[in-house]
Amino acid sequence: MKSVAVIGASLAGARAAQELRAQGFDGRVVLVGEEPHRPYDRPPLSKAFLAGTAERESLDLLDEEDAASLELRLGTRAERLDPAAGRVVLSDGELAVDGVVIATGGRARTLPAAAGVAGVHVLRTLEDSVALREELVPGARAVIVGAGFVGAEVASTARALGLDVTVLEALETPLARVLGPELARACSGLHARHGTTLRCGAVVETLLTAGDGPRRRVTGVRLAGGERLPADVVVVGIGMVPATGWLAGSGLELGNGVHTCGGLVTSRPNIVAVGDVAAYAHAETGARHRHEHWTNAVEQAPVAVANLLAGKVVRPYVPSGYVWSDQYSGTLQLAGHPEPGDEVVFVEGSAGDDAFVATYRRAGATVGVFALNRAKQFTRLRRQALRRPASVA
Numbered sequence: 001m002k003s004v005a006v007i008g009a010s011l012a013g014a015r016a017a018q019e020l021r022a023q024g025f026d027g028r029v030v031l032v033g034e035e036p037h038r039p040y041d042r043p044p045l046s047k048a049f050l051a052g053t054a055e056r057e058s059l060d061l062l063d064e065e066d067a068a069s070l071e072l073r074l075g076t077r078a079e080r081l082d083p084a085a086g087r088v089v090l091s092d093g094e095l096a097v098d099g100v101v102i103a104t105g106g107r108a109r110t111l112p113a114a115a116g117v118a119g120v121h122v123l124r125t126l127e128d129s130v131a132l133r134e135e136l137v138p139g140a141r142a143v144i145v146g147a148g149f150v151g152a153e154v155a156s157t158a159r160a161l162g163l164d165v166t167v168l169e170a171l172e173t174p175l176a177r178v179l180g181p182e183l184a185r186a187c188s189g190l191h192a193r194h195g196t197t198l199r200c201g202a203v204v205e206t207l208l209t210a211g212d213g214p215r216r217r218v219t220g221v222r223l224a225g226g227e228r229l230p231a232d233v234v235v236v237g238i239g240m241v242p243a244t245g246w247l248a249g250s251g252l253e254l255g256n257g258v259h260t261c262g263g264l265v266t267s268r269p270n271i272v273a274v275g276d277v278a279a280y281a282h283a284e285t286g287a288r289h290r291h292e293h294w295t296n297a298v299e300q301a302p303v304a305v306a307n308l309l310a311g312k313v314v315r316p317y318v319p320s321g322y323v324w325s326d327q328y329s330g331t332l333q334l335a336g337h338p339e340p341g342d343e344v345v346f347v348e349g350s351a352g353d354d355a356f357v358a359t360y361r362r363a364g365a366t367v368g369v370f371a372l373n374r375a376k377q378f379t380r381l382r383r384q385a386l387r388r389p390a391s392v393a
């Protein structure tokens with residue numbers, strides 16, 4: 001293999017490009033990114049960067065040495081992939097390459113009624129964060145649609161900036177699918193304790209607006225059932241859609257992401273997928289998973305690159321399941337793979353406390369560790385209880 005195109009210049013793409021060099025690949029590496037920026041980190045976009053306490057430069061994922069070892073094609077969109085010809089059609093030309101890393105992540109999902117309405121925001125990109133920050137003024141009324149990790153983080157940042165914040169969640173308990181009902185309830189209690197109103201089972205029917213044309217601006221939301229909630233700013237945090245449109249007609253298997261085997265390799269041995277866009281079949285169970293977490297992208301890059309360079313699967317992907325989220329004055333940390341029905345055992349503190357540690361137990365074994373504001377204990381328990389197979393770095 002003499003040349004590799006990495007499509008998508010964000011966390012997964014940057015890590016894959018670095019890994020190619022780290023694993024000894026000395027051929028051509030072209031990193032193609034639709035955004036005009038060098039790869040930057042997204043987690044601060046809902047936290048310190050949104051709050052105005054982190055500088056733009058602190059988000060950079062590549063240093064000068066990294067950048068010098070790559071061909072960066074920024075502000076360039078991959079339009080099409082022709083695997084048989086080894087060709088990637090770009091918005092400004094074409095690339096002929098031997099290998100491809102697909103790292104195109106996803107785009108923020110939004111509400112159909114949001115198009116062209118000022119004051120309604122999603123949060124995925126640097127520009128989104130900058131635009132939202134301008135509207136987070138003390139005393140303003142913010143309605144956040146969706147109480148997932150990003151919605152909860154925006155709510156906590158907005159509260160800290162002095163806004164009056166309401167979070168709307170369609171489910172009865174936010175994050176219950178990730179954390180299980182007991183710990184999800186414990187986390188959603190953080191909102192009320194910090195002065196945010198959390199409304200569960202609240203389905204947004206439409207946005208309320210005033211003005212016409214370019215002056216049309218949000219004034220609130222109407223819930224199913226007719227209730228109207230006034231708002232000066234609305235943030236839609238209802239997840240993302242994997243960016244696979246450019247792969248239509250490529251022959252690759254697509255679904256909710258790019259389908260790969262348990263080694264992150266597509267149906268073509270010279271094309272792998274990493275990060276939020278990769279929908280892999282678990283090496284042991286065969287079940288298909290796609291994760292939208294920082295650590296997942298970082299852990300997948302070395303595995304996908306090793307398998308790409310080997311031309312076959314030499315390493316399976318075994319996720320650690322590590323996720324963190326900063327909300328209000330606390331940090332939530334989860335590792336492992338909790339499932340519905342797991343028993344939650346508190347190791348320190350209890351659900352109503354501002355700091356606690358708990359484990360998830362199944363058939364006598366610890367399958368997950370969760371902590372709120374207990375980083376050291378979390379790390380120790382995670383190391384002791386969730387030993388990872390030797391095949392994964």
Ligand SMILES: Cc1cc2nc3c(=O)[nH]c(=O)nc-3n(C[C@H](O)[C@H](O)[C@H](O)COP(=O)(O)OP(=O)(O)OC[C@H]3O[C@@H](n4cnc5c(N)ncnc54)[C@H](O)[C@@H]3O)c2cc1C
Binds near residue numbers: 010013077246297324
């Ligand atoms: C606001 C926010 C806060 C977050 N906070 C946390 C957190 O606290 N903890 C945590 O674990 N995770 C967090 N995450 C999730 C984490 O940031 C993502 O999992 C990570 O960014 C995934 O990286 P990725 O490279 O796979 O995808 P992305 O970051 O989505 O990057 C994909 C890149 O590909 C580009 N692209 C798409 N299509 C094309 C194309 N056709 N041609 C060229 N380029 C293309 C996109 O423009 C983008 O730059 C957060 C995410 C957001 C948005």
